[in-house]
Amino acid sequence: MKISFHGAARVVTGSKHLITLTNGKKLLLDCGMFQGMGKDTDAMNRHWGFDPEQVEYMILSHAHIDHSGLIPKLIADGYKGKIHCTNATKDLTAVLLEDSAEIQEDDVKYENKRRAAMGMPYLKPLYTIDDAKRAVDRLLPKEYNEWFKVSDDIEAMFTDAGHIIGSACVHLKITENGKVKRITFSGDIGRYRDVILKSPQNFPQADVIIMESTYGNSLHDNAVSTPDQLLHWIQKACVEKKGKLIIPAFSVGRTQELLYDLNQLELERRLPELEYYVDSPLSVDATHIVKNYPEYFNNRIQKILKTDNDPFGFKGLKFVKTVAESKMLNFKNGPYVIISASGMADAGRVKHHINNTIESSRNTILLTGYCEPRSLGGKLLRGMKEVKIFGVEKQVNAEVGQIRSMSAHGDYDDMCQWLACQNPQEVQKLFLVHGEYDVQQSFRDRLHKKGFADITIPEMHFEIGI
Numbered sequence: 291m292k293i294s295f296h297g298a299a300r301v302v303t304g305s306k307h308l309i310t311l312t313n314g315k316k317l318l319l320d321c322g323m324f325q326g327m328g329k330d331t332d333a334m335n336r337h338w339g340f341d342p343e344q345v346e347y348m349i350l351s352h353a354h355i356d357h358s359g360l361i362p363k364l365i366a367d368g369y370k371g372k373i374h375c376t377n378a379t380k381d382l383t384a385v386l387l388e389d390s391a392e393i394q395e396d397d398v399k400y401e402n403k404r405r406a407a408m409g410m411p412y413l414k415p416l417y418t419i420d421d422a423k424r425a426v427d428r429l430l431p432k433e434y435n436e437w438f439k440v441s442d443d444i445e446a447m448f449t450d451a452g453h454i455i456g457s458a459c460v461h462l463k464i465t466e467n468g469k470v471k472r473i474t475f476s477g478d479i480g481r482y483r484d485v486i487l488k489s490p491q492n493f494p495q496a497d498v499i500i501m502e503s504t505y506g507n508s509l510h511d512n513a514v515s516t517p518d519q520l521l522h523w524i525q526k527a528c529v530e531k532k533g534k535l536i537i538p539a540f541s542v543g544r545t546q547e548l549l550y551d552l553n554q555l556e557l558e559r560r561l562p563e564l565e566y567y568v569d570s571p572l573s574v575d576a577t578h579i580v581k582n583y584p585e586y587f588n589n590r591i592q593k594i595l596k597t598d599n600d601p602f603g604f605k606g607l608k609f610v611k612t613v614a615e616s617k618m619l620n621f622k623n624g625p626y627v628i629i630s631a632s633g634m635a636d637a638g639r640v641k642h643h644i645n646n647t648i649e650s651s652r653n654t655i656l657l658t659g660y661c662e663p664r665s666l667g668g669k670l671l672r673g674m675k676e677v678k679i680f681g682v683e684k685q686v687n688a689e690v691g692q693i694r695s696m697s698a699h700g701d702y703d704d705m706c707q708w709l710a711c712q713n714p715q716e717v718q719k720l721f722l723v724h725g726e727y728d729v730q731q732s733f734r735d736r737l738h739k740k741g742f743a744d745i746t747i748p749e750m751h752f753e754i755g756i
Contacts, residue, residue, distance in 0.1 A: 293754060299751075304335075306318065307320065307475065316347070326666075365424065388426075391419040391422040395418065404681055478724070487586060495713060503730045505729070509703060527656075529562055534643075538633050553601055566607050624652065648684050649687050660699065714741030718744060722746070
């Protein structure tokens with residue numbers, strides 16, 4: 291059989307890995323959208339590198355858009371099969387894909403106004419809301435830790451990846467010519483000290499491993515607690531400068547962690563009395579879904595639930611649903627806090643909020659997770675003094691901050707711990723995906739020292755026999 295890599299290959303987003311059996315059957319692992327790739331993003335999302343019509347099976351590791359976001363386009367371009375995932379992943383993917391379609395339609399509408407004025411051709415979204423709704427009907431939920439048949443020669447099982455609610459590592463047993471090949475795809479590996487979720491599970495011995503490597507050269511900062519860091523920025527931005535604190539945050543995972551940490555500050559009576567807005571209908575829906583799966587919470591949260599029935603709610607919290615309400619925040623004087631998607635600040639309502647606050651030194655933009663270097667968030671983290679937003683150059687006068695401890699991705703210690711259940715001598719091939727190339731090279735050196743011999747860092751559309 292062969293495997294080819296059509297996304298998250300020496301980059302962090304766009305996860306798509308295609309296994310082709312000797313008999314010609316094709317299985318796709320994830321179908322993610324490229325994000326934050328600058329002017330190349332749209333073209334990368336429109337070209338597959340394979341024929342969707344020829345793919346017979348698909349398995350989805352989790353709901354994040356860089357893993358699920360092109361499923362509607364895959365179906366529109368000819369994929370006819372079901373999509374295996376966990377129950378929580380199905381629930382989250384349903385709201386994420388519809389939100390992605392809405393963002394695309396809104397952004398294209400905004401961009402086309404500018405194009406019309408310049409006499410340029412109009413753009414079309416990658417897919418529509420109707421396409422997204424049709425895609426959800428293809429999602430087929432499965433339980434953790436139970437083998438299921440994908441086809442006569444492919445079996446699969448999910449184990450908890452500890453990354454977001456419903457996230458899974460995918461384990462395959464593929465039979466060819468009477469021999470079984472054991473393949474594991476990590477999806478995104480969570481943290482062993484996550485504040486909300488259980489740790490990633492151990493998994494059966496694999497012959498081939500496809501592994502994410504986002505933080506392969508980093509250790510997360512655990513010396514200072516996240517609530518303390520959040521409090522520092524709230525005090526500085528809102529109490530001292532009387533300005534607005536804009537926090538870009540992924541709707542699934544990061545927003546819930548922020549709400550949990552703010553709730554902890556209130557329980558400790560340290561939270562400043564301000565208005566805290568979650569300006570993202572998706573974040574509201576995702577938070578409700580997360581609450582529906584308390585069995586995935588770790589022991590600490592289980593104990594808290596005995597005395598606090600809503601660990602994601604606190605005084606001053608307001609959820610913004612409508613576009614009109616969101617726009618009104620731009621006319622409201624600070625101080626206040628806005629948590630809004632997307633996490634890389636490249637799309638959605640947060641991009642509008644940054645557009646309206648970035649030129650005032652009273653305001654602060656606080657990044658809380660990974661940002662692709664070409665994304666708006668990545669440019670701000672690099673200290674750029676001018677950035678282009680909606681085609682217009684903006685002076686960066688607002689203060690830009692970062693909390694490095696807030697990541698749903700494990701660092702290199704977490705990833706090595708995830709691999710610790712494997713006998714390196716039995717792993718014939720290990721592929722590093724979902725990472726920047728220099729980071730992956732550093733992580734490959736670390737894994738060599740741990741006894742993993744054959745490690746490949748595939749390029750885009752690279753194909754190899756396994």
